[in-house]
Amino acid sequence: MRKLFPLVGVVAATVAVTLSITSFNSRAQAGSSYAEDRAAIEDLQARYLFAMDFHTPDLYVTMFTEDGVLDVGSGEIKGRQAIRDTVAKMPNFGAGPVPAGLWPASGRHNISNIVVKINGNRATGRSYWFHYANNNPERRGTFTGYGHYEDEMVKMNGQWYFSKRRIYNEQRKEWAYPGTGNPAW
Numbered sequence: 001m002r003k004l005f006p007l008v009g010v011v012a013a014t015v016a017v018t019l020s021i022t023s024f025n026s027r028a029q030a031g032s033s034y035a036e037d038r039a040a041i042e043d044l045q046a047r048y049l050f051a052m053d054f055h056t057p058d059l060y061v062t063m064f065t066e067d068g069v070l071d072v073g074s075g076e077i078k079g080r081q082a083i084r085d086t087v088a089k090m091p092n093f094g095a096g097p098v099p100a101g102l103w104p105a106s107g108r109h110n111i112s113n114i115v116v117k118i119n120g121n122r123a124t125g126r127s128y129w130f131h132y133a134n135n136n137p138e139r140r141g142t143f144t145g146y147g148h149y150e151d152e153m154v155k156m157n158g159q160w161y162f163s164k165r166r167i168y169n170e171q172r173k174e175w176a177y178p179g180t181g182n183p184a185w
Contacts (some may be wrong), residue, residue, distance in 0.1 A: 073175025107133035
């Protein structure tokens, strides 16, 4: 009987740990905490930039809801197919003929100063973006642009998507932020 008690304790501890892990995993899958949802939203924002910089419009549109809206300053583009078609026409710095002695040019977007408000399965976000490119004969990295995003996001089937992304670009008058106040609440 004495030998049984330590075994019962080990079994009870194993069951408790298993239940804790199961409980944690179900919460993580449901995205029930602010930290888990925020991490998933930041992942969405990063995947969006990789899809843009590596010019993969078919992947890019998967970041949006089916009826999502992309507003790049010259009007709203509605729906995945329209967004895909627009992104496919954007310049691909790594495409086209490469001058002798050079490698293909590239550009990379970065995101920072991310603020997010989450309310159940809906979220709003604000963040800065900036861009570096080496589209010059020296292939020297140069700072080429900046602005900010204003996002509306929705969580469907445990995954976050953009329902609307508004891009402000401070290099273009028609796309520059027209406000005078802080857009981040």
